[in-house]
Amino acid sequence: MDALPIMFDPVPGHACAAALAILLLSSAWRKLADREVFRATVELYDLLPAAAVGAFAGLFPLLEAAAGVVVVLRPDGPWMLLPLAVLGLSTAAILINVLRGRSNLECGCGGDSQPRLSWALVMRNGALLGGVLVAAAVDNGRPLVWVDFLSVAALTLALAGLYAALNQLLANQPESMQTGSLS
Structure with missing residues (x-):
């Protein structure tokens, strides 16, 4: 007897792809707009x-910009290695510095309010990596119908809003929470 293929509804995958594209493209734009700050x-x-x-x-x-384009235009197969690599590299750099105890650095994500390095930032990026995997699981053969497009748009906005809110919370967390000390 053949094993049943794992079937995912395509709506969450398309929404994750769209939200990741917004994140990656806007982050790349901010880095390119202020190259010296990113270089520093x-x-x-x-x-x-x-x-x-x-x-x-x-x-x-x-x-990063290319990865943002890939998650929307080619969210299948080997193309998804690029967003995985970009987010994985960022996460590894943050993780290494957190392990070194260097939580006084800003993440370099771009934007006005940048969180400092922390375990919460590592977990946030882990969730983003999970979002890439959800986006890669999009193609199950079921075509989207009109209500799916509304659902994708609503879920994309919700995910982008959740990311922005989480980023703001991380940027404003007290110093003792960033370093893990309770004093």
């Missing part, structure tokens, strides 16, 4: 040789 942030992370910082700071926002 990459330098402060202290993960790359000094000679590689400029090249990485110039290339990463372009890869």
Whole structure:
């Protein structure tokens, strides 16, 4: 007897793809708009040789923008490795610095209110990586109908709003919560 394929409703996958595209494209835009600040942030992370910082700071926002386009246009197969790699690289850099105890750094995500590095930021990025996997599970053969498009739009707005609210909460958390100390 053949195993039944896992079937997912396509609405959450399309909504995750759209929300991730908004996030990745806006983040790339903010980094490109203020290249020097992003370059300084990459330098402060202290993960790359000094000679590689400029090249990485110039290339990463372009890869981030490409990942944003990929999640909308090609949310299937090997193409989804790009958003996984971009978000995975960001998460690894944050994780390494949190493990080093360097929670005084801003994340470098772009925007006016940037959270400082913390375990909560690592978990937020883990949820984003999970969103990439949900977006990649979109193609199950069921076509979207008119009500699905409304659902995708509503869920996309809800996910984008949830991300913005969480980011603001992380940016405004007390210093003792960022470092994990209770004093």
